[in-house]
Amino acid sequence: MRQFVIVSTLAISIAIPAFADKKDDIKVFKEAYAAYNEALNTSNNTLQYSTAKAAFEAGLRAFGDKHKNTANLAFNYAKAANNAHKKDEAVKALKITENLYTSIYGEDAPELIDVYLEKAEAAINAFKDQRRGRRYYKKALDLTLKHYEEDSYIEGVIRKEIGNILLYEARTENAVKHLVKAKAILESYGENALAELAATNFSLGKYYLADKKYEDASEHFTQSLNVYEKYAPSSQTTLATHAFLIRAYEEQGLSDKATQHCRAIGAATPTEASRDYLPVYRVGPTYPSSAANNGKEGYAIVELTVDKNGFVTNPKVIDYKGSSAFGKAAIKAASKFRYAPRFESGKAVATEGVKYRFSFDLAD
Numbered sequence: 377m378r379q380f381v382i383v384s385t386l387a388i389s390i391a392i393p394a395f396a397d398k399k400d401d402i403k404v405f406k407e408a409y410a411a412y413n414e415a416l417n418t419s420n421n422t423l424q425y426s427t428a429k430a431a432f433e434a435g436l437r438a439f440g441d442k443h444k445n446t447a448n449l450a451f452n453y454a455k456a457a458n459n460a461h462k463k464d465e466a467v468k469a470l471k472i473t474e475n476l477y478t479s480i481y482g483e484d485a486p487e488l489i490d491v492y493l494e495k496a497e498a499a500i501n502a503f504k505d506q507r508r509g510r511r512y513y514k515k516a517l518d519l520t521l522k523h524y525e526e527d528s529y530i531e532g533v534i535r536k537e538i539g540n541i542l543l544y545e546a547r548t549e550n551a552v553k554h555l556v557k558a559k560a561i562l563e564s565y566g567e568n569a570l571a572e573l574a575a576t577n578f579s580l581g582k583y584y585l586a587d588k589k590y591e592d593a594s595e596h597f598t599q600s601l602n603v604y605e606k607y608a609p610s611s612q613t614t615l616a617t618h619a620f621l622i623r624a625y626e627e628q629g630l631s632d633k634a635t636q637h638c639r640a641i642g643a644a645t646p647t648e649a650s651r652d653y654l655p656v657y658r659v660g661p662t663y664p665s666s667a668a669n670n671g672k673e674g675y676a677i678v679e680l681t682v683d684k685n686g687f688v689t690n691p692k693v694i695d696y697k698g699s700s701a702f703g704k705a706a707i708k709a710a711s712k713f714r715y716a717p718r719f720e721s722g723k724a725v726a727t728e729g730v731k732y733r734f735s736f737d738l739a740d
Contacts, residue, residue: 398438405434412452425460428453432469447476455494463502470495486523489530492516496537510541529569532561536576543583555580574603578617585624594624594633610644622657622714631687634714638686639724642716653730656686656716661709661734664701668738674698676706676734682715684724698736706734 412427432446432453439445454469470491477487496512499505517534524530535558542551559576562569581596597620604614618637625634634657641656667674674697681689691710693703710732717724 401434401438405431405438408434409449421456421459425456425462428456429465442476442479444476444480447473447480450476451491451494454498458494458498458502461502463498466494466498466502470498484519484522486519489516489519489523492519493534500541506541506544510538510545513538513541527561527564529561529565532558532565532569532576533572535561536572536579539576540579543579548583548587552580552583555583570603571607574600578613581617581620581624585620588627590624590627594621594628597621597624615641615644619656626657626712626714631714635685635687638714638716642686642724643719643722645716646719653682653715653718653727655713655732657714659709659712661702661705661736663736663738664699664705667699667701667736670699671738672699673737674702675736676702678703678706678710678732678734680710680713680730680732682717682727682730684717684726686715686717688713688715689726694731702734702736705736706732709734 408427408431412424412431415424415427418424428449432449435446435449450469450473454466454473457463457466457469474488474491474495477485477491481487492512492515496509496516499512500509513534517531517538520528520531520534535554539551539554539558542548542554545551555576559573559580562573562576565573577596577600581593581600584590584593584596597617601614601617601621604611604617608614618640621637622634625631625637638656666672676696677694678691679694680691683689688711691707693707696703696706713732715727715730718727719725
C-alpha cells in the first residue's frame with residue numbers, strides 16, 4: 377500500500393541531552409535508524425523488519441513513549457512487520473502508532489490516514505478479514521474527505537480498495553459506485569495514476585463480465601491491458617486480463633478479436649508437452665434430454681487438435697460411458713473451446729492429440 381501522509385525516512389531533529397546515558401541512547405538510535413534506512417534500499421523484507429524493529433526500540437528509549445518520533449518509528453516497524461508477515465507484531469505496533477497519533481494530533485488527524493490504510497491491508501492480507509479491512513478503509517476515506525480537497529488522488533485509491541472489497545462481498549451496486557468514482561478521479565491524474573487506474577478498470581471489467589455486460593467488460597479490460605502490457609507484459613495479472621478478454625469477446629461472438637489474446641498467452645507461457653493442456657475458454661455441454669430422462673450418467677472423452685490460433689479442429693469422441701448422446705454433446709461443447717496455442721522457436725504451432733474429458737452427472 378502506498379503511503380500518503382507519512383514518509384518512511386523521518387526527518388528527526390535530535391537535541392543531545394546533557395545526561396551521558398541519554399547521549400548513549402541517542403547514539404544507539406542513530407546507528408539503528410541508519411541501518412533501517414540502508415535496509416530500505418534492498419528488497420529484503422526480513423532485513424527491513426529487523427532493522428525497523430531495532431530502530432523503534434532504540435527510539436523508544438531515546439525519545440520516550442509520548443513522542444511523535446516514536447509514533448513514526450512504530451509505524452515504520454508495523455509496515456515492515458506486515459511486509460515480513462509478522463502479523464501479531466504489526467497489529468501491536470499499529471495500535472501503538474494509533475494511540476500516539478491520537479494523543480499528539482487528535483482523533484481526526486490526517487496522520488491517522490496511513491495508520492488506517494496499513495490496518496486495512498493487515499486485516500485483509502494477514503487475517504483474511506475483508507469486513508474489518510473495509511471498516512479501516514472507510515475510516516481512512518472519512519479523514520481524507522475531511523482534510524483533502526475533493527477528488528484527491530488518495531480518495532481515488534481508497535475508493536478503489538473499498539470497491540474491490542464490496543465486489544468480494546457481492547455488494548455489487550455499492551462496489552460499482554466506488555469503482556466508477558475512483559476511475560473518474562484517477563483519470564484526472566493522467567500518467568501519475570496509471571497503475572491504480574489500470575487496477576480499477578480491471579475490477580470494473582470483472583464486474584461487467586459477471587453481469588454479462590460483455591461489451592463493457594471488454595472495454596475496461598482493454599484499458600487495463602494497455603498499461604499492463606507496457607510495464608509487465610508477462611505478469612500473472614496481464615495474463616489474467618488476456619484470459620478475461622477472450623471470454624468477453626467469445627461471449628459476444630467476436631472470436632477473431634479473442635485470437636490475439638489466445639496467442640499472447642501462448643507466447644508468454646510455453647506449455648510442456650507432458651503437462652495438461654487446458655482451454656483458456658470453455659463452455660459446458662448441454663445435458664442430453666434423452667440421457668437425463670432415463671437417469672443416465674457418465675462421461676465422454678474428446679480428442680482434438682488445437683490450431684496455431686487456439687481454435688479447436690477435428691474433435692472426435694474416443695471413449696464414452698453411459699450414453700452415446702454424451703459424445704455428441706461433448707463434441708458440440710469442445711468445438712467452442714479456445715486454447716492458448718503452443719509456440720516453438722517463437723512461432724505458434726498446431727497441437728494434435730489433445731484430450732478433454734466431459735463428465736455428465738445428474739444433480740441430486
